[in-house]
Amino acid sequence: MQQPDLSIILVNYKTPYLIVDCLRSVEKHTSGLTYEAIVVNNDPDPSGRAIVLAEFPTTNWIEMGYNSGFSRANNRGIAESAGRLVLLLNSDTLLVDNILKRCADLLNTRPDVAAVGPMQLTRDGKVHTEAFTGFSQLRRYFFIFPTSGFFKRLLHRLLPDRHYADPDQVDWLVGSFIMTRRETVEKAGGLDENFFMYAEDVEWCWRLGKQGKLLLLRDGFYVHLEYGSSTDYQASRVTHINRFKPQMHVSNLLWVRKQYGVGAYLILILHYLTLIPVIFGWKIGINLIRFRNPFTELENQRAFAQQVGIFLRFFWKTLFNQTGFYKV
Template structure:
């Protein structure tokens, strides 16, 4: 590695995922050519031997680019990345999930794009699985997430919250934080992640501010493998229904994002929507039970789960409404 400042600082947050990081860094090492880079790993108090395993796989004599830092507590995604960005020496910053794998020299391509196209604030790429299939649920528009927050007919929501349209097929509203590259200078103008977010939603909110600095691009012919659920495998097999489809931590963060970006009115409409739905989903199911000759209070698992989630959202109601400086961790 050059003694001068690197072209790219790769920032990876670790929470009990040493083998994923080892696999990720092997792919970085294999595919990244022609640029200098450093790797900054931020550990969210894993309480295991993650650092020893990673350093054993990448001895300093052979791979001196790695710098390891311990947060001392589980700081979540945004705070850990903010700490990593403060340590970064690279001209460009790459936020990279531990559960990702490169399949070509995407890092060099994105870095060179940012160097050439000064009107671009940040760049990402398409997510694929191990088999090379593109992830079908790729959110790149703010309106997509707003529609997801509502439990209402999709056709109506599409009219109320239409997607922004761009002439450039690569241009988007925001970029997922699993692979997001921007400049040090852009972050200096935009500001870091909002540290109230524990996990999820912080990349959407940062994207809103990054868009003020320039275009946001997701390269349709650029790909990286995103395994997902690296440090929370339980989510991979979690069963969902239409009314009970929210990941609780994710939705608490999404509600904070809606409040910050669209205001108190938009947030209140969403919460009133949830409060109104609780008795409706119970009444609907109990009516269906009577019609089918079943006990009135049978098979209410989904309804109870939804009500419990609304109860958790309510724990953060006043803090969200008044935009308080709280750590929104479920």
């Protein structure tokens, strides 16, 4: 059998119908290159296999046997793929044009490029402009300070953005669409399997970036519906203080520890621990000034303290960068 140009790897967790829609869009819009589709199944429900293979019978369906998360599933898909190029593609994505051929051509003609991805569109067709593309952007978001004034200037000074001569070059690409070469993966290594979900794409791009440029095609697009299979891992209420999804931030803290070391990790943990009495004291003070029960309306503060408690469950493992499965 002739080697395909591209291996498309999708992970299934309760999203077989989304995968069917995704593969339909791939089939409709892709021409000029050969590809294989690989679905790695994290879902204990076996019904998804029949749904996908009924319409796309040549799909290589791989059973993990448990919810192995994003890194382990994609690594398994990469290991069993045959293409010269590899694409990690979320199940909740749709192609709108022949972007796969364009990305493949770029990797085939630009040896200085390690990986490439297009811009995201929301489900209503708007450009997703809020996605981070720089490591410092992401790290600044982890600090819960006022978003303007002194603290904003301080964080930008301490964690400045990196600027590249190429306007398309970025620190990292969103894991919902990353295309790279097989040989690049062999040099950089696969995704870090300590990560269950989230931030593994950031850490992987850090290593991919050592092999060449990461390019975000600002005039190339795909639809990312978002949260097709991750609703189990979202925060129930989002405010400025209580804005971290527990699973996401456990993974973010692991990434900070791996990439920036013990000091950067400890600063964040100390920041969150210090904030607990501050935000409780602030709200209690506001209640007293307004002649209300001082312990009323503290739900947001309690939720934050509970989140910090979740982070601390992984404290020693993260501090010593221990091998494990960082799943909340």
